[in-house]
Every structure is written in C-alpha cells, then in structure tokens.
Amino acid sequence: MSVRNGDSIDYVPRLAHEGIRPRLLSRQQAADYCNLSPSSFSNWVRLGKLPHPLPGTTRWDLKAIDVALDKLSGLRSETETSSSPLDEWREKRARRS
Numbered sequence: 001m002s003v004r005n006g007d008s009i010d011y012v013p014r015l016a017h018e019g020i021r022p023r024l025l026s027r028q029q030a031a032d033y034c035n036l037s038p039s040s041f042s043n044w045v046r047l048g049k050l051p052h053p054l055p056g057t058t059r060w061d062l063k064a065i066d067v068a069l070d071k072l073s074g075l076r077s078e079t080e081t082s083s084s085p086l087d088e089w090r091e092k093r094a095r096r097s
Contacts, residue, residue: 024059052094
C-alpha cells in the first residue's frame with residue numbers, strides 16, 4: 001500500500017501509535033485498501049461490486065468493503081448472511097442511492 005500525501009490507511013498519526021486502524025475510509029484510502037486506482041474503485045462502486053459511501057458522507061465503511069470483496073471472491077455466498085434485518089434494510093437502501 002502506497003502512501004500518498006499522508007492519506008494511507010496506515011497513516012493516522014493520532015491513532016497509529018495505539019495500533020488503531022480507522023474504520024471509515026476516504027475514496028483514496030478505500031481504493032488503496034482494495035489495491036485499485038481511484039477511478040477503478042469508483043467504477044466498481046458504480047457497477048455495484050463495492051458499496052457506496054455512507055449516506056451523507058464521502059467515507060466508505062471498511063467492514064462493508066470486506067463483505068463485498070468476500071462475496072466477489074466466493075468466500076461468502078449471497079445467501080449466507082449474519083446480518084440483522086436492519087443491516088439488510090440499510091444495504092438495500094444504500095443500493096438505491
């Protein structure tokens with residue numbers, strides 16, 4: 001993962017010394033995390049391969065990205081879900097935006 005102007009997910013000075021990794025990522029950080037260029041990351045979001053940012057923000061949830069990548073790689077099936085009805089509602093709502 002490259003460091004671009006200190007915007008890498010490994011670089012959060014006030015949290016790094018405590019070993020805390022941020023859960024919400026900027027577009028650049030999310031693209032780096034997925035090992036994609038920012039434009040490819042945005043294309044994957046547009047195609048529905050990856051989740052949209054949280055409503056009202058420009059931040060992506062790291063856990064939502066992991067779930068989407070697990071589904072794409074076959075590590076987690078579409079029917080296998082441990083999410084609550086509220087999580088499912090949120091996911092459907094996010095896809096409509």
